[in-house]
Amino acid sequence: MTDVSIVGVGVSRFGRQPALTGRQLAVQAVLTALADAGIGWPDVQAAYGGSDASGLADTLVSDLGLTGIPFTNVKNGCATGGSALIAGYHAIRSGAADVVLVVGFDKHPRGAFDLMPADWGLPDGVGSAGLMVTTQFFATKIRRYMHDHGITPGTLALVAEKAYHNGSINPNAWRRQALTAAEVLASGMVNDPLTRFMFCSPGEGGAAVVLAPSDQAGRFASRPVGIRGAVSRTRPFGSFEVFSPWLPPGELSSVSALAARGAFEMAGIGPEEVDVAQLQDTDSGAEIMHLSECGFCADGEQEKWLRERATHIDGQLPVNTDGGCIANGEPIGASGLRQIHEVVTQLRGRAGARQVPGGPKVGFTHVYGAPGVSACTVLAV
């Protein structure tokens, strides 16, 4: 089977852009990715993409060109970008296409997501009672994790402080003002123990990636990055997810752990070899828990890691170097490919003020979303 490389990446600006539609943000990202690869839309042989709330990706052909290629819509919650990437990866692996475009985009209104119970297979009473609120899940999960593993609120604040710092040196980020941990703690409770500035906000943006067989990657304009592992999973029994009305007895399982393990096994690379990681940071607590679920540290070690700045750009494992969802916002369809864009930029050594020192060789991405989906990649140069 053919090895697959990323030969082009592009993102739109992230954050509120009232004059632009989600589709327009997608087109910006696609054109940037094509230019990065040094190709035009007619060179693309197949495409995969999606948004959660901004329309169908295959309609982008009316802006990009009616070249007749297969364009498959992907709708997979927060894993939309990751799932589209994996579909494109397999199209190249199987020999179905030699140049594949993957795109994710979204544009959400202000405030928390408004979700209807019937769409999730839940009784109406769950919604009328006020339990169709995604942030409650992240809060109750980290609350128990803090209780079991000795994580303190100050550590949650340090995760956000790092995110805003990284956002402040990323010209493309939405939140560009650095905030101290004290300011994060004082920003008001949203869902205890998580404060306002510990959460990402639903946002706007587009991201796109061009894939090609590794043995042809030299003919594109930019330095290729290899996809060593790419795996998506749905939730196993006993995992704690958004809108779980109940949990069975015993230890919790984790869809993120399943996807991460699968990606590392596929790559033949271990978590200890990763030089830069992007982890789903819907909130500070999610980044803390995903560090251990993805295999980077033991439960509870995060307390020491954050105190020692281990996840900062110059630390032992830089995490969310572009500011993550906390500083870029969460356009659901785009976030997974924004992570890929950031890792590729880091591995190419082109991240400017936020460049991870020492010439990183191996990167990792992880998305997680409701109702229990995760997609992970291992990328390497």
Place this chain on the structure above:
Amino acid sequence: VPAIEPVTVAGEGKIWSYTVQRFAPKSPPYEAPAGGFQPFVVVYVETGDGIRIEGIVDGADPDQVRIGQVVRLTSAADVPRYRIADVSTGGAS
């Protein structure tokens, strides 16, 4: 592969985790009570057999809720609704 079948769970249990809903959820689907939205406590309650049930604790001071407090089911008309059974269990777990 575990088979799923209905079981009867105890109405009494201990708070396994909780949060406080500090902002009014979007309507629809949320229906605020007659007096308007007030912050409320969302819990997972662990029963004796280890099953954890999501619900709401009514009538509690959000700042006094702790993991390990004993709660008792009062209604399951919309979602499971509990009340704190014994305030002296605060902080234990």
